[in-house]
Amino acid sequence: MSTTDHGRSGPAGEPPGGSGPLDGRTPYQEVQDSPEFAALRRRFRRVVFPLTALFLFWYLLYVLLADYAHGFMSTRLGDSNITIGLLLGLSQFVMTFAITTVYVRWANKRFDPAAEELRQRVEGVR
């Protein structure tokens, strides 16, 4: 039997949307205010926000080029039938695969251990 099937309450024992224990603060609030959690959040956002900005920029630039710069995108490379547009399109695939790999490496190596430590802190004090 699982722990998830007993009613609908969260780990702090309060119904979703409820106000929680009236006395004092929850372990979640303690952790939220800790410098370690602030550092974890900062680290996470410092990685995912720039990566998001990067792929959105490259994707939108590509879409705009494909939409409004037909001549440039239809330029052939040498005497092959490969065009700049096709190459830039394939670069979107490369970018997607590359960002995925970079992010996952970082998350497995850097993010998970720090997150795990804080998780144990919350779950340990219950």
Next chain:
Amino acid sequence: MSALTTGLSTAAAAGTDIGNPWVNIAIFGAFVAVTLTVVLRASKNNRTAADFYAGGRAFTGRQNGVAIAGDYLSAASFLGIAGAIALYGYDGFLYSIGFLVAWLVALLLVAELLRNTGRFTMADVLSFRLRERPVRTAAAISTLAVSFFYLLAQMAGAGGLVSLLLGIDSRAGQNVVIAVVGTLMILYVLVGGMKGTTWVQIIKACLLVTGAGIMTVWVLSRYGFNLSDLLGAAVAAPGSAGEALIGPGAQYGASEVSKLNFLSLSLALVFGTAGLPHVLMRFYTVPSSKEARRSVVWAIWIIGVFYLFTLVIGYGAGAIVGAEVIRAAPGGVNSAAPLLAFELGGTILLGIIAAVAFATILAVVAGLAITASASFAHDIYASVLKKGQVDPDGEVRVARLTVVVIGAVAIVGGIFAQGQNVAFLVALAFAVAASANLPTIIYSLFWKGFTTRGAMWSIYGGLISCLVLIAFSPVVSGKVDPNTGASLSVIRDTSVDFSWFPLENPGLVTIPLAFFLGWLGSVLGKERGNEKRAAEMEVRSLTGAGAEKAVQH
């Protein structure tokens, strides 16, 4: 010129009764038999809500990643994109790029945090720290709307596929097939729950990618594995769009409005994927956020490689089958890939590809049905109507009942939508997902100041603006094919035209609007948030503390 074209199309039409419908049906029957066996096996241990909705959260990241690909790669993205590349070349390719890049939004911003915070549905996350009932209701309505549009498009597409692949041309025959697809869908979901649905999607994804891979290698081998030679052959093929095939603009470049249309579609695709409820729900089927991350990685690789395959298949169909034959075939654009399969591997390969296309529809509609039923039973029935005072068994009973209702609605809707101009429904589903769902997901995960009012404004604002703009767009009335004079709108009467919004995809307006409304609603109100829930949500989303665990049997 036109006489030549007519002559060619007649010749092509005569030659399109290809393959053997019985082979196609037999291979599809084998797929149904195998998947039903698997679903029956998976149906043991299917009692609790976590089992029914989330497959006990016991799938590995890799299994779930394959299933996500199976859920996401619809018949439209296989037959539709391959066909678009065959006829319009580069512009068809553009379409697939949006579908792929969108997964980075899911990977970086949504998947892990959502897995850590929610239980079964998107609404779990959105209503976590806001006032539960109004937000949950809004999120459920938007979930049901997206699922319904998507489901209707798939069911209507099934009818068209039938005439193409099984040689069933009569309306009645196609209706029977739609009913069979709907019934199988109900059976899969009812018996197998999320576990069964997931296995159907995994099997289908493997078949689809393998089939597409074989065709890709086969096509490339004909051109000495030289992509440039393949492109050259496609450009030189009689009846092709010529040079326009290898540069952008053949489909979207016609006018300034069509360019804006494409921009709008690109935005809806990239922001819509991570707001599709049936995609989001898949993240709950794994035991942890780390596995959720892994599933997205697997999905990205499979989907990316698959779209590279469709690039080769599309140009291959243009080069080997030819645009004239494709245009004249019963399924039009959608017939490019099956025709190519027949050209390459004869009856057997066509049968396999046809069966895979059917399996694709089946797997996608099953995923949509379980998502819609979970949203109704878990969000509306259990949380809003019963205020959480319902035992999990009762909730699952309602979910199962909902599956039957949804299946019936899908069958009836599919029969009515058949033969209508409903291709816009998938784009509409993406636009609603990008406008009504994604802004609220992002705000509630990343912005402390987000309030209940902001969520309501953003969800309803995004949903309503999408529906209104679509209703007054050329999609619904007033779009006429300049060559044939036939109506391309939902309303076939060409004298009726009440459209004033020029774009066929509303995303360009509605996505920024929904983000703006979410911000405005939040800063205008004086709502004091629930600090304890907000702290729990933030800590939980990043660390995974208190996240739902896998079910131990």
